[in-house]
Amino acid sequence: MTTESLHTLFLTTTGAVTDTRKIEKDTMFFALRGENFNGNEFAEEAIEKGAKFAIVDDRKYKTSDRIITVNNCLLSLQELAKFHRKYINPTIIALTGSNGKTTTKELINAVLSKKYRTVATKGNLNNHIGVPLTLLSMDKTTEMGIVEMGANHLKEIQRLCDIATPNYGYITNFGKAHLEGFGGVEGVIKGKSELYDFLIGRYKTVFFNAEDEIQIEKLKHYDAKIGFSQTPKSDYQITLKNADPFVTLAFEDITINSNLIGTYNTTNIAVAITMGSYFEVSNKEIKEAIEAYKPSNNRSQIINSKNYKIILDAYNANPSSMKAALDNFNQLKDTTKLLILGDMFELGSEAEKEHQTIAMLAENLDFDATILVGENFYKTTTNALKFKSFDELKDYITKEIPTQKNILIKGSRGMALERILEYLNS
Structure with missing residues (x-):
C-alpha cells in the first residue's frame, strides 16, 4: 500500500497508536516490533478493542480487511507522519539539546498557545516513534507544532528532521549526555547540530543563545538567526533579576516571576520569551503563560x-x-x-x-x-x-x-x- 493510500485511510480514523493499551475507538494501530515483542501478534486484539485499522508487516496476521499489510511498520509510520505533516502544513518548531528539552518545549507551548492553535510533544515522546506520533496528532486546525527531538547516536536528529521538516529550530545546549552512544562530547555537538545543519541547508530560521560560544561558532556565517542574551547586542535582551530560589527575568516592560528554580532554567524561559515576542504574542500574555507554568514529573x-x-x-x-x-x-x-x-x-x-x-x-x-x-x-x-x-x-x-x-x-x-x-x- 502506498503512503498516500494509507494516509487516505488514516484521515478516517481518530489517530495513530502503537500500544494496544492506548487504543480508542477508530484509531489506527501500528504493530511495531521490539527486542522482546512482536506487535503483529496484537493486531486482532487491537481491532477487538476498537481500532479501525491495524497495520502489520507479517502477512500471516492479516485475518480481516481491516488488518493492512505493509513492508515495514516502523518505516510506514514514519513515512505516513512525513506525508501528513506536508498535507496539513503547520509551522513546525523543532528543539533538541542535552538538557532542558522538555521544560523548554512546555514553556514555548504555553506561550505560543496564547495566540495560536498549538500541538506539542507529549511527555518525552521525542524519538523515532514519538516524533511521528506527535505529527500524526496534528490536524488541519493546527497552526504551530512544537516538536521535541531526542537522540543518543549520530544521524538520529537528521532522520527526525527529515520526517518533521521543521521551519524553525533551537538547541538548548551541548552537554555531557549520552556520551556512550555519541562517542564523546564532540559527538554530542555533531549529533545535536544535525538540527542546525538541516535548517541551514534550507535557509530556515534558527533561534540561539547568544551567550553560548558553541552556538555562536556554529552560526557565525548564517544570517537567518534570532539570538537572545542578557546584553543589548542580541536581538532580544532578557535579564536575570533573581534566582533564589525561583527565576525572575526582565524583558522590555515586564518582569516575569517564574515557578522554576535554578539559573540553569534562565535560558529555557528566555527562549520561550524570545519566540513569543518573535511570533507576536503580547508581553502581557507571555508573562501570564510563563508565570502560570509549574514544573512536574520530577523536574526541578x-x-x-x-x-x-x-x-x-x-x-x-x-x-x-x-x-x-x-x-x-x-x-x-x-x-x-x-x-x-x-x-x-x-x-x-x-x-x-x-x-x-x-x-x-x-x-x-x-x-x-x-x-x-x-x-x-x-x-x-x-x-x-x-x-x-x-x-x-x-x-x-x-x-x-x-x-x-x-x-x-x-x-x-x-x-x-x-x-x-x-x-x-x-
Missing part, C-alpha cells in the same frame, strides 16, 4: 513538607545538568543542605571519571551532608556517605532521619530517586 519541583523543603530533580541527570544543579543549590541562601545524588547513566567509558568529578564537586562545595547512591557513585573516592542501591539508602533514611531542612534529590531516570520522598515524609 519544589516540595514543601512538614520538615523539609525538597528540590526534586530526579527525572534525569548527566554531568552537565548535575553540575548546574549543585552550583545552584550551593548559591541558595537557605542553610542546612543535604544532597542525595544518584548514578548518571549512558556515560560509557567516561562513567568512572565523570562520577568522581561530581563527587569531588559536591565535597568541595561543602554542603552539610552528601549521600551518593548507585554502583558508579559507590566506586568514587570521597568523604560522602555512599550506598550501592536504593534499598540500602532507604534503610538508612528510615533509621537516620535527616536533620537538614533543605534537600536536593537528583539522579538519572533509571535510579527513580523520587521513591525516597515516601521515607522522608513518613
